[in-house]
Amino acid sequence: MTTHKLLLLPGDGIGPEVFAEVEKVAAFLGQAGIVRFEMERGLVGGAAYDAHGQSISDADMQLAHEADAVLFGAVGGPKWDSVPYDVRPEAGLLRLRKDLELFANLRPAICYPALADASSLKREIVEDLDIMIVRELTGGVYFGEPKQIIDLGNGQKRGIDTQVYDTYEIERIGRVAFELARKRKNKVTSSEKRNVMKSGVLWNEVMTALHKREFADVQLDHQLADSLGMQLVRWPKQFDVIVTDNLFGDMLSDVASMLTGSLGMLPSASLGETNPKTGKRKAMYEPVHGSAPDIAGKGIANPIAMIGSLGMALRYSFNLASAADMIEKAIAGVLDKGLRTADIKGAATSTVSTVEMGDAIIAELRKGA
Ligand code: NAD
Numbered sequence: 075m076t077t078h079k080l081l082l083l084p085g086d087g088i089g090p091e092v093f094a095e096v097e098k099v100a101a102f103l104g105q106a107g108i109v110r111f112e113m114e115r116g117l118v119g120g121a122a123y124d125a126h127g128q129s130i131s132d133a134d135m136q137l138a139h140e141a142d143a144v145l146f147g148a149v150g151g152p153k154w155d156s157v158p159y160d161v162r163p164e165a166g167l168l169r170l171r172k173d174l175e176l177f178a179n180l181r182p183a184i185c186y187p188a189l190a191d192a193s194s195l196k197r198e199i200v201e202d203l204d205i206m207i208v209r210e211l212t213g214g215v216y217f218g219e220p221k222q223i224i225d226l227g228n229g230q231k232r233g234i235d236t237q238v239y240d241t242y243e244i245e246r247i248g249r250v251a252f253e254l255a256r257k258r259k260n261k262v263t264s265s266e267k268r269n270v271m272k273s274g275v276l277w278n279e280v281m282t283a284l285h286k287r288e289f290a291d292v293q294l295d296h297q298l299a300d301s302l303g304m305q306l307v308r309w310p311k312q313f314d315v316i317v318t319d320n321l322f323g324d325m326l327s328d329v330a331s332m333l334t335g336s337l338g339m340l341p342s343a344s345l346g347e348t349n350p351k352t353g354k355r356k357a358m359y360e361p362v363h364g365s366a367p368d369i370a371g372k373g374i375a376n377p378i379a380m381i382g383s384l385g386m387a388l389r390y391s392f393n394l395a396s397a398a399d400m401i402e403k404a405i406a407g408v409l410d411k412g413l414r415t416a417d418i419k420g421a422a423t424s425t426v427s428t429v430e431m432g433d434a435i436i437a438e439l440r441k442g443a
Contacts, residue, residue: 077110078392081141083118086163087365088375089147095377095432096145096384102436108397109388114141119149119163129166138170143391145384146360151367171211174356176344178250179209179323181362183330188409192335192420195307200333205313206258207330208251209323211344213243216320237273239319244280250345251317252289261293261314265302265322277319299326306330337363338376338417341383343390357391359383373427376415378405381435404438
């Protein structure tokens with residue numbers, strides 16, 4: 075059995091609480107002989123700032139570079155609101171994404187039937203929903219230069235952000251989307267605003283050419299980003315994989331996340347380029363939610379997004395799809411039994427704690443192992 079190197083970065087707030095549960099799941103998988111992990115532990119966010127005045131240390135960054143995957147909890151909280159900008163907790167997350175060149179952000183939006191009533195949309199629209207949003211994460215308007223505020227000297231100022239995409243950036247995110255689609259329902263919807271943006275025209279051209287050249291077996295549709303936003307809430311089940319740029323992906327993935335009910339349910343993956351020599355790619359897995367200071371320390375956080383993030387690591391970094399399926403089945407199993415943390419309580423009469431939810435998922439895993 076191959077040993078996989080995992081760097082654990084629990085972070086702040088509810089990060090360490092949900093992390094304790096995912097570590098129990100990882101230990102179970104090890105004991106059951108399903109996967110063997112070699113784990114290192116580091117500090118990120120406010121916890122790292124308190125320890126050494128940085129949001130992530132160079133030593134921990136080195137561990138991140140050496141790991142096969144990074145498992146990340148959450149960072150931030152009011153305690154660090156007034157620390158200098160470049161060492162604020164979120165800077166640790168941005169440094170990890172930037173230094174590891176994690177250009178592809180994968181956010182699945184899955185609606186478990188047992189939770190369909192927790193969505194703001196009608197049950198029939200979201201029940202059994204399973205879509206994947208692939209967002210370009212390191213380019214586009216968030217990073218393009220010039221990026222500045224100019225004083226025009228006449229009492230006016232001008233704010234400038236620049237949307238820039240090169241062919242290679244569009245091709246590599248496109249490849250991630252098409253390859254994912256081949257393992258799913260074989261359909262990609264590419265989204266931009268080619269009607270008003272030059273970068274959108276290029277995005278559309280490059281995706282079309284890449285599709286023709288390398289992925290003609292996959293169905294490709296193009297949809298303007300505003301229209302796609304509308305379709306996501308009208309009939310989301312028409313989509314399989316959606317690929318889009320950094321800005322539109324930021325917004326559309328948040329819209330998609332709310333289709334599924336709660337932030338506490340949503341895992342994510344951020345992937346880098348595959349190294350042609352080793353066949354491995356840098357990767358970080360984290361829940362979509364933040365450090366939830368309002369409930370931190372109360373033992374009531376939902377650990378499912380964190381545990382689902384380990385499931386994504388098994389699928390996308392370690393090629394262990396059957397183990398990832400086991401985790402998803404175990405999560406569906408506890409939900410079917412009516413177990414709920416407070417955030418997904420719905421009509422349930424009682425709720426379970428973070429630890430009880432983790433234990434229940436392990437009990438389900440044990441049944442399936
Ligand atoms: P948040 O995701 O932390 O919380 C939003 C709401 O969802 C809160 O009411 C919270 O209690 C609830 N919630 C989130 N996760 C939950 C879970 N697992 N179980 C139950 N309920 C859950 O977002 P926020 O309140 O906007 O931000 C709080 C802090 O987290 C800020 O410092 C922010 O900068 C940081 N943040 C970090 C990340 C990250 O680490 N990736 C992401 C978003 C926000």
